[in-house]
Amino acid sequence: MGAGALTKEVEPTNVERQRWLALAEKALAGASFEDSLVSHTDDAIRIEPLYDRAAGAEPLVRATPRSPWIxxxxxxxxxxxxxxxxxxDDVAQGATGLSLVFEGAPNAFGYGLPRTAEALETVLDGVPLNRVQIRIDAHPWSRAVADWLVAFLGKRRSDPAKLNLSFGIDPAAIFAGTGRLRMSIEALQASMPQSLAHFFSLGVPGVLLEAxxxxxxxxxxxxxxxxxxxxxxAVSYLRMFENARQPLVYAAPHIGFALSVDQDQFxxxxKLRALRRLWARIQETCSIPASTANIHAETSFRMMTAADPEINILRTAIAGFAAAAGGADSISILPHTIAHGLPAPFARRVARNAQLIMANESHIDHVADPxxxxxxVEALTLGLCEAAWEEFQRIEAEGGVLVSLQQGHIQARVKAASERRAEAYRSGERTIIGTTLYPLKSETPVETLAAERRPPFTEGVAVCxxxxxxRIDQSIGAAP
Incomplete structure (x- = not known):
């Protein structure tokens, strides 16, 4: 299936637009329309200065549009x-979900809970599990933590089928983020369906596998x-179950997604809207009954800056708003001091309350797919669908996500994109407020918690x- 299958014919240009274009050309007084008013994303998606209302568009909403995001x-x-x-404290002060990040997780940024059942049980002791989502952030021992969590629920006499759980098992993210898998790719693909079969039998209405x-x-x-x-x-998970002759209809609803959102609001x-459309297309192609994508959004770590960290509050607020407007099912906002170390209570409180204001004062959740x-936005959504589908097909042609990672194909493309972006910042084409543009004359001390950084995960059989x-400020030499 080509990327064009995801798009519809573009409506013909109307008379009003032609009139506006003529006025714009006149106002530019000979300057290039393309250079002055048209920009492009990192994927070379064209961004016009003016758009007509999208014809024939369809709303893209989360699974529970009548309820606030988590x-x-x-x-x-x-x-x-x-x-x-x-x-x-988080639960008492309004949080409706907890993301447990264990040491060794690619998104732990050097910290994380100890990798023990005791740590999990201690942290969850006293948490009202019937009204708080528990999410395990993807890490090398996600499968073991899933067992610990089920055992803990048994001790609490909690029915997993009545809870909102996300187990965060994602071999591809672990392989990419640590460079290691604890078994060979072939062994993983052969063993995973059987290993997870009993979780399906529990009837847990949550995310087991995560992309x-x-x-x-x-x-x-x-x-x-x-x-x-x-x-x-996600397709690699479906393929594993298909090869094990297990019905895809059981696996698909338990596949979730996690992505980053940054200060580029639109x-x-x-990006969230494109993901919903792409996942729907995958399910249609595989003849799987449609299930709405479950998406967790976390604000970008790479956009955070060490200099003038209070500006990060604005960046994360914009990113959080973008996630809510895009229909994320759950959202985590990184504390604004995370570039300096383990965030202290004040930074955590600001991050939490930013979401609470969006939900309880701004009422962003009152409109589904605003x-x-x-x-x-529809043009950006379609453009991302096309570009993402091309990347997906490229990875599939390389043997799938795990093989592509093992051979270094994905890494090469990511590094090339990172370098192009860094060069744009170094040249002044792009700016970082408070770092490359309008920096403070002197920085104030930043409060963080005392914590020793954990070493990266180094165990494994498969290597990449x-x-x-x-962070971008690090990549351009503007921060330690």
């Missing part, structure tokens, strides 16, 4: 006592590269070049 707070403190206190694009985004991927890799990961919103029909998270 306000998910990261629990990533290596100190179990502090982590438990953070979890209880996590944050690893690729934070290493420098474009939006289409992130989406294409996520699609390839592009981030379009950008539906917008010519600009790792894609580690790199």
């Amino acid at each position: 306000v998910s707070q990261r629990i990533d403190d290596p100190d179990i006592g502090r982590a438990r206190a953070q979890a209880l 996590d694009g944050r690893v690729f985004h934070n290493a420098g991927a474009t939006e289409a590269q992130e989406l294409g890799t996520m699609l390839a990961s 592009l981030s919103t379009a 950008t539906y029909g917008s010519g600009a 070049e790792a894609l580690f998270p790199v």
